[in-house]
Amino acid sequence: MNGNEDLTVTRDEAVALLKKEWTVNRETKWISLREAAGRVTAKPVFSVNSMPVCRTSQFDGIAVKSENFIDGVPDTSGWVKGADYAQADTGDDFPDEFDTIIAVEDIYYDKGGKLCFSDDFVFEKGDGIRKAGTAVEENDLLVDAHTRLTAVHLPVLALGGIYQLEVIKKPKVVYIPTGSELINVGIKPERGQNIEANGLMVSEFLKQWGAEPSCYPIIKDKPAELEQALDSALNVADIVLINGGSSKGAEDFNATLLQRKAAVYRHGIKAIPGKPVAIAIIGGKPVVNLPGPTLATFLALDWCVSGLVHHYLGLNMPVRPKMKATLEKALEKRPDYEMFYRFVLTEKNGRYYAGPIGRDKSVPYALLKADAMLIAPIGASGYAAGEEIEVELLCGLENLQ
Numbered sequence: 001m002n003g004n005e006d007l008t009v010t011r012d013e014a015v016a017l018l019k020k021e022w023t024v025n026r027e028t029k030w031i032s033l034r035e036a037a038g039r040v041t042a043k044p045v046f047s048v049n050s051m052p053v054c055r056t057s058q059f060d061g062i063a064v065k066s067e068n069f070i071d072g073v074p075d076t077s078g079w080v081k082g083a084d085y086a087q088a089d090t091g092d093d094f095p096d097e098f099d100t101i102i103a104v105e106d107i108y109y110d111k112g113g114k115l116c117f118s119d120d121f122v123f124e125k126g127d128g129i130r131k132a133g134t135a136v137e138e139n140d141l142l143v144d145a146h147t148r149l150t151a152v153h154l155p156v157l158a159l160g161g162i163y164q165l166e167v168i169k170k171p172k173v174v175y176i177p178t179g180s181e182l183i184n185v186g187i188k189p190e191r192g193q194n195i196e197a198n199g200l201m202v203s204e205f206l207k208q209w210g211a212e213p214s215c216y217p218i219i220k221d222k223p224a225e226l227e228q229a230l231d232s233a234l235n236v237a238d239i240v241l242i243n244g245g246s247s248k249g250a251e252d253f254n255a256t257l258l259q260r261k262a263a264v265y266r267h268g269i270k271a272i273p274g275k276p277v278a279i280a281i282i283g284g285k286p287v288v289n290l291p292g293p294t295l296a297t298f299l300a301l302d303w304c305v306s307g308l309v310h311h312y313l314g315l316n317m318p319v320r321p322k323m324k325a326t327l328e329k330a331l332e333k334r335p336d337y338e339m340f341y342r343f344v345l346t347e348k349n350g351r352y353y354a355g356p357i358g359r360d361k362s363v364p365y366a367l368l369k370a371d372a373m374l375i376a377p378i379g380a381s382g383y384a385a386g387e388e389i390e391v392e393l394l395c396g397l398e399n400l401q
Contacts, residue, residue, distance in 0.1 A: 008268035010378065011338065014279050015307045021264045023284035024312055025238070027169040033157055039167040040210060040313045041147045047140040047160030050133040056091050058130045062107060062115075063088035063098035066125040073123065076115045085115065088128075101128025136160050146314035148210065170212040171312040173305075174233035175202050178244040178254060179292065180221040198243050198290075198297045205301050209309040211239075221245065223253045230257065234283050239308055244292040254289050258282070270378060271338040274299045294363055299340055320392040325354040325372065331383040333376050342370035343391060345400050352400070354391060371395050 009017065028042040057063065063086045068074045079085060088094040088101055106121040136142075142160045143153055146168075157165065182196040189195055199215045206213040214237070219229045226245075233240045245254030255278045259265045262280035269277045274296040278289035286308055290300045310317050325345055333339045343354040354374075357366055372391035376383070383389060 007266050008270055009266045009279075010270045011303050014266060014269060014277070015304060017264065017266065018279055018281065018286045018288075018304075018308060019311050021281040021284075022286050022308075022311075026312065026314075028166050029169050030164050030166050033154060033163050033165065036149050036157070036165060036167065037151060037154060038210065039149055040315060041143055041145055041149065042166040042168050043145050044141055045143045045157065045160075045162055045165055047136050047138055047142055047162070049136060049159065049161035050138045051135040051159055052091070052093075052130065052132055054093060054132045056093055056130045057088040057101045058090065058128045059101065060089045060104040061101045061128060062086065062104075063094040064100050064102055065098055066100050066123075069100075069123045069125070073117055073121065076117070079115050081115075099129070100125055103128065148313075148315060168313055170210055171238040171309055172214065172236060173206050173211045173239045173241060173309070174214045174216060174237035175199055175206075175241045175243065176216045176219060176229050176233060178219045178221065178226060178229075178242060182218045182244075184218065198292075198294055201294070201298065202241065202243070202290075202301060202305075205306070206309065209306055210313055210315075211309045221253060223257065226253055226257055227261075230261070230282075230287070234285055234287075238285065238312060239305070240282075240285065240287040241290055241305065242287065243290045243297060245289070254278070258287055258289055262287070269300075270336065271299075271303075271340065271375075272334070273340060275337070277304065279304070295366055298367065320394070322390050322392055323352060323372075324388055325352040325391050327383055327385055327387050327389050328353050328355045330385045331356060331376070333380055333382045335379055335381045338378055339376040341374045341376060342366060342394075343372045343374070344369055345371040345391075347400060354389065371400055 031039065068084070076084070081087070086094045086098055088098070100123070102117070102121070106118050108116050108118065110116055136159050140160065142156055142162065143149070147153070177196045177199055179194070181192060181194045183189060183193050185195060185197060185200065196218055203213040203215055216229055216233065219225050230240065230242065242254050255267050258278055258280040259267065261282050264281040265278070267278040269275055273293070274291055276291045277300050280287045288300065288304055290297045307317055325343070331341060342357045344357060345352050345354055354372060357370055372393050374389055374391050
């Protein structure tokens with residue numbers, strides 16, 4: 001690539017390029033059902049059971065013989081439990097000679113313990129019987145391939161007789177924090193130092209998405225050490241993330257390193273914040289150079305790294321719920337870039353209003369107080385106060401004011 005080539009891309013172009021050029025090497029493993037929640041199935045899973053094994057009672061009551069009701073409701077004064085009727089509660093098996101269930105609401109016992117039927121009871125032969133295999137049948141499809149298993153999948157799989165299943169191994173993602181100014185969490189910073197806080201966020205997001213994170217020690221701004229760390233990561237990881245050194249400062253070596261080693265390389269995303277993101281394919285694997293500021297790191301994780309992890313697992317990207325809100329203040333924007341805006345939402349008389357969070361706000365405020373986000377597209381030049389916009393929710397409705 002010559003030095004004058006425009007290497008900037010849109011977010012969609014960046015993700016599409018990485019997916020196209022990535023040689024995905026998915027591996028699978030067998031795990032027990034007890035550890036399956038959150039994992040992604042490698043293949044379709046079919047039932048090996050038919051349940052119930054034989055017919056059962058659909059509700060609480062008693063099992064009776066229909067032949068005793070041919071001439072109407074019989075005299076039950078001489079009936080004996082176990083011979084003329086049997087207890088049959090919901091899901092119960094019962095002796096084969098009984099073929100109908102009478103609900104507990106339609107029976108009672110007199111003072112002498114005699115079985116009686118309610119006055120409005122109507123007998124229907126075969127009532128209350130759940131046939132064999134009505135819950136699940138052998139060879140029924142329980143869960144399709146590339147499904148992230150949740151709590152509700154587990155009883156379905158157990159009912160179908162699945163106690164072990166094949167899942168996709170978690171993609172290994174190595175995170176490399178870089179910068180001579182960085183110190184570890186727990187150390188009080190002095191002048192010229194900054195806390196490496198992004199690794200905690202990166203690691204937790206990766207776990208939520210189904211990846212296996214590995215956080216390297218802080219690498220100082222020394223090109224040889226940076227390259228050694230990158231080479232080490234590429235030997236073990238499916239995806240490599242480098243944090244910091246993605247801009248054009250005197251010690252921003254990472255973008256130059258990636259460009260030199262990459263088969264595919266782009267630098268600069270047409271989105272603000274997060275413009276300095278660099279992407280590369282090295283040895284058939286995606287490498288993403290995340291900007292150092294925490295909000296920019298969050299955004300790059302959200303649109304790029306999440307997309308890569310979900311692609312590896314064969315899943316669609318999660319889609320946030322959206323809602324309409326009225327803009328409280330005008331927003332200005334460069335038309336040649338996407339722009340991420342974050343808002344505090346307030347409810348007034350059944351309508352929601354979006355108050356923009358300014359760039360002057362602190363990191364805790366910008367990250368933790370935002371209820372919603374708007375990704376303003378390329379071509380838009382701004383929004384007027386009072387205009388209705390559609391925002392992505394960053395929190396549940398229960399958390400809105």
